[in-house]
Amino acid sequence: MTAGSSRSARPGSRAAAVVTTAVLAAAALWSTAAPASAIKGGGPATTKARPYAMLIEYNGSQFCGGTLIAPTKVLTAGHCVESAGDVSTLRVIGGRTHVDGTDGTVREVASYRLDSRYGAPGYAYDAAVLTLDRPMPYRTIPVAGPKDGKLVAAGRTATVVGWGRTGPGEQATRLKQARLVISPVADCRPYTDPETDPAAMLCGLPRPGTTDSICPGDSGGPLISGGKVVGIVSSGNKYCDEQYPVSVFVRADSVAADLGIPTR
Structure with missing residues (x-):
């Protein structure tokens, strides 16, 4: 399939060994493939106040973040998709403020779309959209144009x-x-x-x-x-x-x- 087209999340649909320029660049800055990070400084937030904030897990650990832009669509970074390799291993969780919580709504990834220019010089176009297997029951947020x-x-x-x-x-x-x-x-x-x-x-x-x-x-x-x-x-x-x-x-x-x- 060509970059930018929708792709199935079935096991083996994307080899874990696939590495692009943008993934290498991101890895040089930080380990994106490891259980991920959080904001330094700032202050507490809640998913009640930020219902569109989606926690993305990989193999049971917090891995990346995402944004609910439609009931079944989550905007995230392209390197989060590539680093996971097989996106069927990702789980998207809404309504969970605390990482170790059990509350909220869990959804599987049915397919994804990677920006066709992903891997361009610098880190431009490091973006992807995940399509969930079922809608999330949370308020979405619009994307700037x-x-x-x-x-x-x-x-x-x-x-x-x-x-x-x-x-x-x-x-x-x-x-x-x-x-x-x-x-x-x-x-x-x-x-x-x-x-x-x-x-x-x-x-x-x-x-x-x-x-x-x-x-x-x-x-x-x-x-x-x-x-x-x-x-x-x-x-x-x-x-x-x-x-x-x-x-x-x-x-x-x-x-x-x-x-x-x-x-x-």
């Missing part, structure tokens, strides 16, 4: 949500959120590539006086501005410390058409 440029203007603040590490060697226990300042893509180097199309990526930096950032495994989670998903967590603070408090996102409006996602 080409006319929403003001939502990602430099200097604007946006909120990132995830279940990742909270510091070096620390594992997340609950959903967290943090406010970041949207900045020029060049401000997130060396976590962005000079060849990266700045129209396809977003850089999030801590607000003055904070060291908030994403950490390994927040991958796939949403960056929210103006009540819409404007970005998808792609890469960032490898060590989850104060050295490199940067957060890199794929612009949602740059991948929506390729993934067949309506914007509004």
